[in-house]
Structures are given as C-alpha cells and as structure tokens.
Amino acid sequence: MNAKELATKLNGVEYGKMHLDLCDAAEENGLVIVYGASDDLMEFMGAIDDEIGAFDGTTVYLDENGLLQNKCDNESCPHFINKLSRSKLYVRAIWQNSMPCWTYDTNLPHETYDMMDEGELYCKGIVFSLTDIKNVDRDQRILAIVKKYSDKLDLPNHAGADYVYQSDAPQEAAVEMFAEIADILMIVELEA
Incomplete structure (x- = not known):
C-alpha cells in the first residue's frame, strides 16, 4: 500500500472512528496518517504513533527517523536546537x-483525505x-554537497555529472564531490 491508496481508503472517515486495520497497514508500509483531534491535538498514526499539542496550530519538524523531539528538560537545549536548524522537513497544523x-x-x-464529523x-x-x-533528506544532503563544490568546479546552476566531465574542472574536487555523494547513497541504501 502506498500513500495515495491509503488516503483513498481514509477519505470520508468519521472523526473518532479511525479504522485500526488501516493504521496497522500504514505502520506495516512505513506510512504516517496525520489528523487533528479536538481543538488542540495533532495525531500521528501508523509508522509514527504520537500526539502533539497543537492549540491554535503548531509546526513539527522531522528527519529520516521521524519527529524531532527535545529529550532534554531544557527548552534551550543546544543539541535539539542544532537538530532543528538542520531540519528542513515540517508538518504545520x-x-x-x-x-x-x-x-x-x-x-x-x-x-490528502477528508475526515468528516x-x-x-x-x-x-x-x-x-x-x-x-x-x-x-538524501536529496537535500546531495544538493548541499554539489553547492559546496560548485565554486571549485566552476559549475553553472543545475549542472550535472556530464558537465563536470566535459569541463576543465579540477579532477580532485570532482572526485571528492562524487565520493561524498556515493557515501550518502550507500548509507541510504544500507538503511533501507
């Protein structure tokens, strides 16, 4: 089951009557269902099972492991702030x-799907x-690497691998860039 198929099955579901078999199927297929509950909650079901306070709306940030959450008692935890600053992925209620x-x-x-009341x-x-x-996340990391090396390689915007091989760009910088990209692709493949 993919996200489109699940959303189609959820469309028209009655508030408070979420189908548990669909939540189980979502979890089995790495899918996450998001919806609002009452006037103050953002619910996550399936591959992420969580409930976030969302009175008057809120934004949560995610990475490849799911929701970013502060595990410190300190609201200004530097580790969490660092994670947030690197995360570009969000869901805003x-x-x-x-x-x-x-x-x-x-x-x-x-x-998307419609929940009725x-x-x-x-x-x-x-x-x-x-x-x-x-x-x-993988694509953003690869883009950051290409941007990092673009000055060394004198790449125009949106240049691909063909341009690097056709240009007089320094071979060493090209090899370094492709090695970093290969590392990311290998890591993602091993995690999958």
Whole structure:
C-alpha cells in the first residue's frame, strides 16, 4: 500500500472512528496518517504513533527517523536546537474556528483525505511515507554537497555529472564531490 491508496481508503472517515486495520497497514508500509483531534491535538498514526499539542496550530519538524523531539528538560537545549536548524522537513497544523477545523501544510510529498464529523468536513488530513522523508533528506544532503563544490568546479546552476566531465574542472574536487555523494547513497541504501 502506498500513500495515495491509503488516503483513498481514509477519505470520508468519521472523526473518532479511525479504522485500526488501516493504521496497522500504514505502520506495516512505513506510512504516517496525520489528523487533528479536538481543538488542540495533532495525531500521528501508523509508522509514527504520537500526539502533539497543537492549540491554535503548531509546526513539527522531522528527519529520516521521524519527529524531532527535545529529550532534554531544557527548552534551550543546544543539541535539539542544532537538530532543528538542520531540519528542513515540517508538518504545520493549521486550526480555524470553522469547517474544516484542521488543515495541514507540509513540504513533504503527501496525499490528502477528508475526515468528516456528522456529515461536515472536519479535517483535511494527510498521509506521507517515511521512505519519502529519507529520500528528501538524501536529496537535500546531495544538493548541499554539489553547492559546496560548485565554486571549485566552476559549475553553472543545475549542472550535472556530464558537465563536470566535459569541463576543465579540477579532477580532485570532482572526485571528492562524487565520493561524498556515493557515501550518502550507500548509507541510504544500507538503511533501507
């Protein structure tokens, strides 16, 4: 099952009556279901099982392992702040006092579904894949490496491997860049 298939099956689900078999299927397939509960919660079910306080809306950040959470008692924990500053992936819960009460904004590849409450649209929920997070994270890391070496290689924007081989770019910088990219691709392949 993929995100689109799951969102199709969830479409029209009644608030408070989430199908547990679909949550199990989501978990088995690395999929995450997101929806709002009451006026103050963002629910995650499936491959991520969590509940986040979201009174008046909130934003959560993710990495390839799931939700970023502060494990320190200190709100200004430097380790957590460092993780947040590196994370570009987010899900933003948007609350409004009219129907639908909950909508979501995210930069993750995702599908949407409608959650109903007594015949009215209550929430525009989303479904995304943890595999997609790993791919987005991988792509961002590769892009950062290409940007890092672009000055050394005198690459124009959006240049690919063909340009490097056709140019007089320093061979050493090209080899270093491709070695770093290969490391990322190998790491992602081993984690999958």
